[in-house]
Amino acid sequence: MITLGLALPHYDGFFPDPSITGPARTRAALAYAQRAEAAGFHQLWVSDHLWLDPGDGRRRHTPDCWALLAALAASTHTIRLGSLVTPVPLRVPALLAHQVATVSDVAGPRLDVGLGAGWHATEFADAKRPFPPAAARLAAVEEAASTLRTRLGPSAPPLWIGGKRSGILALTARVADGWNMAWDPTPETFSQRHKTLLATAERHRTPGGLPPRSSVGLTTVLGADEEDLRRRWLRLRRWVPAGHLDTISFEHWRRRGLIGTPEQIRARLATWEQLGVDHIVCALGIPFGLFDDDQIELLAAAVQQSDRSPLPQAPSEEEVE
Structure with missing residues (x-):
């Protein structure tokens, strides 16, 4: 059964009120996490960057990914948590394993670790870290996966x-439990x-070994009906930084991701499930942003109207423990 996760908003100004920055941004991220848990979302995902520049020349800063995940682990109870994704060459593998172990102490079995090869060369320079060629970055991901499993053992x-390129797919097929495409x-x-x-996993995994689970990251916007969806589109276009949607028509925009009325959202969910997707990471307007304060509850209500609700009841705290 397909499950839904939330690309949690946690960057400066990536909230319905763009003036939310700094400490208020971190507190808002925790509050939205609790709302998503109450609404029945399966998972929260946190981006791992020092900052992002959405194209308007303003660096949007963020809490540290693993520090925020620790705070989320302490302030939620049943919802799963994960990084999407930690750029491995930006962190020392042994220190990353130490951070993961600490978050896991608090989150218990609710934690997933998302790893990536990194892409933001300017960010690496800002952190005084080398940005090696692609082959070396892929090797770093494999080393980090081995280090995490060796140091943390059965837990x-x-x-x-x-990722989506051939090198990262081959690595995923060999060593990962899951794969995300965004x-x-x-x-x-x-x-x-x-x-x-799947073909690569079949060649490289031990007989009977399960292939990686699959997830996609999708822009997600819900409208109660066609008129409401168009109103929300206009609001998003005014809100999104750097005018990224100014030259895109409503009809072109609505073809992407999980955008539409409740009936259309449910139909798209069914399509993705038929393709073998286990989990969808919902970006409510833009990745790791939230333009519309009621999207969390609207989306949860829409999918729970389906007989095969992809938002199952969260387990009790006793089941998690």
């Missing part, structure tokens, strides 16, 4: 790897990459 959290792949593109992943 090591599931490892997810994010943002907004078409069903056709996902299906092609997924078939490659």
Whole structure:
């Protein structure tokens, strides 16, 4: 059964009120996490960057990924948590394992570790870290996966790897428990990459070994009906930084991700499930942002109207423990 996660908003200004920054930003992220848990979301995902520049020349800063995950682990009870994804060459593997172990102490079995090869060369320079060639970054991901499993032993959290190029897919097939493809792949593109992943996993895994679970990150916007969806689109276009949607038509925009009325959202969920997707990471307007304060509850209510609700009841605290 497909499950839904939330790309948690946690960057400066990536909230319905763009003036929310700094400490208020971190407190808002924790509050939205609790709302998502109450609404029945399966998982919260946190981005791992020092900052992002959405194109308007303003660096949008963020809490540290693993410090925020520790705070989330302490302030939630049943919802799963994960990094999407930690750029491995930006962190020392032994120190990353120490951070993961600390969060796992608090989160227990609710934690997933998302790993990636990194892409933001300017961020690496800002952190005074080398940005090696792609092959070396892939090797670093494999080393980090091995270090985490060796140091944490049987209690090591599931490892997810994010990416879509052939090298990262081959690595995922060999060593990962799960795979994420973001943002907004078409069903056709996902299906092609997924078939490659499964074929590679079949060649490299031990007999009977399960292939990695699959997830996609999708822009998600819900409207009660067509008129409401168009109103929310206009609000999003005014809100999104750097005017990224100014040249895109409503009809073109609505074809992406999980955008539509409740009935349309449920139909798209069914399509992704048929393609073998286990989990969808919902970006409510933009990745790790939230433009519309009621989207969390609207989305939860819409999918729970389906007979095969992808938002199952969260386990009790006793089941988690």
